[in-house]
Amino acid sequence: MPQPIADIYLPRQARVEQIEIENSQIATFVLAFSDRRYNDAFRYQPGQFMLVSMPHCGEAPISISSTPTRPGNIHLSVRKAGKLTTAMHGLRVGDTIGLRGPYGRPFPMEQLAGRDLLFVAGGIGLAPLRAVVNSCLDQPDRFGALTVLYGSRTPSDIAFQPDLAQWHNQGVDCRLTVDAAEPGWDGSVGLVTALLDDLALKLDKSTALICGPPLMFRAVLGKLTNMGFSDHQVLTTMERHMKCGVGICRHCHMDGKLACVDGPVFSLAELRKLKIMELDG
Template sequence: MPEVKPLYLPLPAKIEDIIVENSQVKTFVLSFTDQEYGRSFTFEPGQFMMLSVPHHGEAPISIASSPAQSGTLRLSVRRAGKLTTALLELEKGAVVGLRGPYGKAFAMREFGHKDLLFVAGGIGLAPLRSVIESCLTERERYGEITILFGSRTPSDLAFRQDIDNWRRQPGVRCLLTVDQGEPGWQENIGLVTTLFDEARISPAHTALVCGPPLMIRAVLAELSRRGLRDENIITTMERHMKCGVGVCRHCHLDDKLVCVDGPVFNLAQLRNMEVMELA
């Protein structure tokens, strides 16, 4: 039986591959150097890892891969500060620290045989990618899948390999939009909510939303206006997390701790909290 690892001890993980998503985002494919532990490692879509780089600190990063992809773990990282800048400068073969997984996951069993709507902006597609890939692994268990993805410009559009793959899958629609177009761009220009009519959203959909707070606010309001039940509108809350296990309380959200009670919340839960996404 594999050894149970201490709660706060980062375990070494090797960078097996690096996917350049755009000028500010890279996806790191990682494997634990302890191969026995790596084979037994499990997680659920929506959970996150605490990632550390020696001498540069530690930060929570959403898991972007499917649990079915055993042996490796995908973490997508956007340049945002000292740690992420140092991480984006690493090359294949480098070793980082990982501990986790932490947080409440998406309730995948509740999505069975339902039509799913994914609405994401920027790096917000990363945690939803874990759910999408999990659904595609067991395609017969889920209804139609609609993915709406917004970016600032076409050059900033991340996860292009995934988008191309999803568009080839039966029963999957993937619509894109940008805030500002560029020469050659032939898809939508505007907020991600401008895709809702084309996506034919109905109250029967279950919606999963992730992105910048202002985008989440607009999307939650529009989905609610279109008749989706609060319990079927699900999002992830980005708050600064430090310990990942509810001890430091740095990520408190009213009486909730994002690292323990979240990061996944539905709209019914959010209505009982004071959050900027509903302001």
């Protein structure tokens, strides 16, 4: 439910209902607006984000990692990185934070209907893609085969493990890799791009969705291009520090586009038209 124009900068109070520890740096906060009527009516789409605020800590954009087909709570998966996100990691159940949104252009779910979807993620990058995967699983007749390739630094850093196990049980082809093995790990070791080598994809009916750090992002883009994916068959989210969320401050300017309203979801075809440093090299 979009906020009225008069309230675009006004956060609404939300309560921490549950905290799920993903790894040593990432936690997922399950939130509900204190205003129950607003909470019950709140809607969003995969790929959108919220602006989160805490007293004396400022405000930051965080992708929604929960699923629109499962209303009632909002999940925000947060990596400890700066002042606000570090403060969030100190929250307990029952504490409150400020939320405003949802903002941003979502993943084009209508365009993805009927297609096989390949998800490639690294680290916290699985968070915004989680919403898409779960939305597809909740509407299995609308989407084709789902494949998830996920890379982490070590086995201990693998986030969203309950989701990955559940997806596997529901028929998703989940493949994991790590940069460095630990005792007991018998899975793949190496770059996430190597997981693309053994895939048998129907290229004409496939779309790839990517989210991860810049080095991974560039490597995956190159690999997908070599595999025959067109720029229109690749979707990603672009990280920028989005302050207002509604295209007024222009802080997230991207060579003629604004990440907060024109994105954060872009096709590779759209990004090719912009001077984006993540595509260089």
